[in-house]
Amino acid sequence: MSYVVTGGGRGIGRAVVERLLADGGPVVVVERDPDALAWLPAHPAADRLAPVVGDAADERVAGRAADLAEGFAPLAGWVNNAAVFRDALVESATAVEVWELIGLNLRPAVVGAATAVRRFLAAGTGGAVVNVSSHQARRPVPGxxxxxxxxxxxxxxxxxxxxxxxxxxxxxxxxxxGSIVTERHLAFLAEREPAEATWIGTELARLHPVGRPGRVDEVADAVAYLLSATFVNGVTLPVDGGRAVLGLDPEAR
Incomplete structure (x- = not known):
């Protein structure tokens, strides 16, 4: 069984790739940034890895990834992880700008899912799609x-x-x-003053009932589970240390 992981060169995506490789499957890694794929040739499982450089929202890129995956083995799973962290306020940005930013995170999931579904149907094998969402889908934060x-x-x-x-x-x-410690998160903290970085760490611990942000391998475990759980369908699984269910005490100071 083969897999495609978009945004698989760094952070959460790479952790998913590593988990699927450990489980024995070949993986096609889709990335816009070629530098994010520099680790593939030296990887111990390089013979089960294939890079695709391009935008996951491009159907031609997705099709190329599917072709490569099927060249390894029947396509069994597709993970839509690619995301862009850019935002705007409707009070200052045009509606077109806001819509384009929404599309940056929605289009890759639509294209990836559509590509996977078509390949599963053509092969007659079935398969699984896992989309990466956020606690913000239900409880947005300002900005x-x-x-x-x-x-x-x-x-x-x-x-x-x-x-x-x-x-x-x-x-x-x-x-x-929920909040996950990735390279991007660590780089963000490194740009802050020490006191502010400490405050951010304290706040993240407070917002997650387990007392800390998550690790990328913990996300990868959940994704691998959903790819293999044959009677789980249509679920959005919180992988957030309890952040989504936390009701902070309004009397707390």
């Missing part, structure tokens, strides 16, 4: 309107695909992530 809107749409897409194609052997699920 992230396009991102939160896109992730809410990704979760709606997940449910619609599950209903439409479940009878044909195709499952679709999502993971809704």
């Amino acid at each position: 992230c309107l396009p991102y939160a809107t896109a992730k809410a749409a990704v979760e709606g897409l997940t449910r619609a695909l599950a209903v439409e194609y479940g009878p044909r052997g195709i499952r679709c699920n999502a993971v809704a992530l």
Whole structure:
């Protein structure tokens, strides 16, 4: 069985790739930035890895990834992880600008899911799609309107695909992530003053009932589970340490 992971060169995506490789499957890694793929040739499982440089929202790129995956083995799973963290306020940005930002995070999921579904149907094998969402799909934070809107749409897409194609052997699920420690997160902290970085760490611990942000391998475990859980369909699984269910005490100071 082979897999495609978009945005698989760094952070969460790479952790998913590593987990799927450890489970024995060949993986095609889609990335816009060629530098994010520099680690592939020296990887111990390089013979089960294939890079695709390009935009995951481009159907030609997605098709190339599917071709490479099927060249390894029957395509079994597609992980829509690619995301862009850019936002705007509707009070200052045009509606067109806001819509374009929503599309940056929604289009890759639509293109990836559509490509996977078509290949699963053509092969007659069934398969699984996992979309990467966010706690912000249900509980947005200020300043992230396009991102939160896109992730809410990704979760709606997940449910619609599950209903439409479940009878044909195709499952679709999502993971809704809390704060996860990635290279991008660490770089963000490194740019802050020490006191501010400490405050951010304290706040993240407070917002997650487990007392800390998540690790990329913990996300990869959840994604691998949803790819293999044959009676789980249409689910958005919070992978957030309890952040989505936390009701902070309004009397707390």
